[in-house]
Amino acid sequence: MSARLSRRRFLGLAGGAGVLLAAGMITPRLLRADSPGTGELLRSKVPLPEPFRVPLPVPPVLRPHRTDGADHYTITQRAATAEILPGIRTPIWGYNGIFPGPTIESRRDRTVVVRHRNELPVPTVVHLHGGHTPAEHDGYPTDLLMPVSGWNGGHGGHDMYDAKANITYGSRDYVFPLRQRAATLWYHDHRMDFTGPAVYRGLAGFHLVRDEEENALGLPSGERELPLMIGDRAFDEHGAFAYPALDPLLRSIPGVEPGYVEGVFGDVILVNGAPWPVHEVAAARYRLRLLNGSNARRYDLALDPPPPGGGGFVQIGSDQGLLGAPRVHDHIPLAPAERYDVIVDFGRYPTGTEVTVLNRLGTGSTAQVMRFVVTRKARDDSRIPAKLSDLAPLSREQATVTRDFAFTAGQVHGRTGWVIGGEPFAPDRMDARPRLGDTEIWRFVADVHHPVHLHLVGFHILSRGSGPPNPFDGGLKDTVDLSPGEAVEVIARFEDYRGRFVFHCHNAEHEDMAMMANFEVV
The missing domain is CATH 2.60.40.420 (Cupredoxins -  blue copper proteins)
Structure with missing residues (x-):
């Protein structure tokens, strides 16, 4: 326009x-x-588990294999299986074969080099979402990383030729200077015409940037800091992810069946790859890094019961890092790819309280997200300063x-x-x-x-x-x-x-x- x-x-x-x-x-x-x-709801064809039975998994933090003027990592994109629904093995595409992929933790202004090796049957592209990244490493949708096994399927779903495309074969180094504030970033597949089904199959992970400004605030940390990737999926009769792709092999024909052109909703809510998980917490403040990793579904998160006096979520950050000052909310709206950095004080609840995270935009199986159980009293030296950042x-x-x-x-x-x-x-x-x-x-x-x-x-x-x-x-x-x-x-x-x-x-x-x-x- x-x-x-x-x-x-x-x-x-x-x-x-x-x-x-x-x-x-x-x-x-x-x-x-x-x-x-x-979007349109896609219903699972296997019995769904009872909620709040599966422990919340926390993605492992990847360690650099070399540290010099930069931190160097290696990630292999490969097919694997995972037990997502209890007792059922689900085929996934995963970074290092897991879903979500491993978390990378970085320092502001310190360059990170991630070598991605593509052992999947299709080309991929890696985008660091929220990264302040040079164009050649930003994950432009036609800058394909071809499979190590070879590829003869063209450049894109509509076979668009892009003379500027940077095509690599087998492996590729992505260089992230990270000249940016501390923030909750995430990395995911970004191949032209096929981002949706690739992310749906598991190609997503956290990348957290830290800096001295944030470290000096005294926010909850360690086991009291939880990255939470929220996503919805549906499962077919064999326990595989159900997705209405026109081309299930993701080789040539982009898009979805006509009934799902508006977007794909699943009927199972996953957090860090687990269905409606449960997590035990101390009566203390916890930092929750909320990410909507769904293809199309929006959420509006609330706590049930709310803490006495309300204001259960204290927002300290947004997509690109800290706010200037905290904001108190009774609920958190979360659109696809948005991140909210919030603190929940479980010390406001009596020991033994079960605190359910509700989705106010959901119905039936999508009306609940996960549960926290306040199991013990604990010392809490964390704080939420009145000023967070300039x-x-x-x-x-x-x-x-x-x-x-x-x-x-x-x-x-x-x-x-x-x-x-x-x-x-x-x-x-x-x-x-x-x-x-x-x-x-x-x-x-x-x-x-x-x-x-x-x-x-x-x-x-x-x-x-x-x-x-x-x-x-x-x-x-x-x-x-x-x-x-x-x-x-x-x-x-x-x-x-x-x-x-x-x-x-x-x-x-x-x-x-x-x-x-x-x-x-x-």
Whole structure:
């Protein structure tokens, strides 16, 4: 869309939800702002386990195999099986053969080099989500890492030729300078047209960045710091992940069966790869790094029972690190790819209390997420300072350009899909060229639910509709949740790295069906 679009015209586009209704693509149920997202439920064909029986797993922390001027890691992408549902073996694709993949913990401004070896039967791409990363290591969707066994399936699902693609074979080094604040990042597959099914099969893991500013705060740490990747899945009659891919081999035909074009919801809620797990805690503060790793499902998390006096979640961070000051919430909305860094004080509950994490957007099996059991009293030396970080937001006056983008349904290569500004993704089309060092305002409008993610930059949310940001919009973000018919403005500074990057909807089915666009920092 033109960067010259008036604000009045832009806000008028927020009525674009009618486009989908007129096309007969979706039902009004999916247009509600309080729905679990834009998608369709896929039901499991095996008996589901009772909730709160499986212990919460915590992904192992990967150690570098070499440390010099950088920290060097090796990860092998390979097929494996895992016991996700009790007594059933589920085939997965995993980083080091596990789901979620191993956690990498890094230091701010210290370079990390991760060598990925692809032993899967298809090409892959690794994106460090939230990473401030040079273009050649950011995981551009056509920069394929080919399998060690070879590949003859072309460059992409629509066999788009990309003359700029950086193709490697067998293994590849991804270099992350990490010139950024402490934050909860995650890494996942980003292959063009096939991100959704690859992540659904298990290709996702945490990457935590730490720094001295955060370490000095006295926040809960050690066993009282829990990364929690929340995702939904469905299982077929054999216990495998059920996913309605048009091409189950993920070789050539992108997309999903027509009934799931809006997105895929599962009926099993997993946390760190376990169904509705349970975790014993002390009567003390715990830091929960919440990540929505679902393809399409949104969550609204609440504690049952709430602690006396309410305010069960104290938010200390957002996608890109610490807030300026804590914010107290009774619930936490979580769109695909969003992260919330929160503290829950289990010392506010009597010993023996069972605290269930509810999903207020779920029904039936998706209405609960996990459970904590307060089992013992304990000393707690942690604290939540009134000031967390010096976080100076960007102002409108600093922006040199304003750009407008509409996220809507559209035609993609003769099929129903999803587009930005009326255009499906194409590697050779550039939708924005911000100048290095410049600050810009980007305005998004959505027809249905679209969690919009920008690579390279963090941004501040300036407005929603004609009003201010909501109470959950604080801090530096890289993903913003748009509700049906909603318009949002964000402001970002494009610094440090030139090159080609993408922005896209993080409903993975929308992304795979072309809701992605390029920008080039020049």
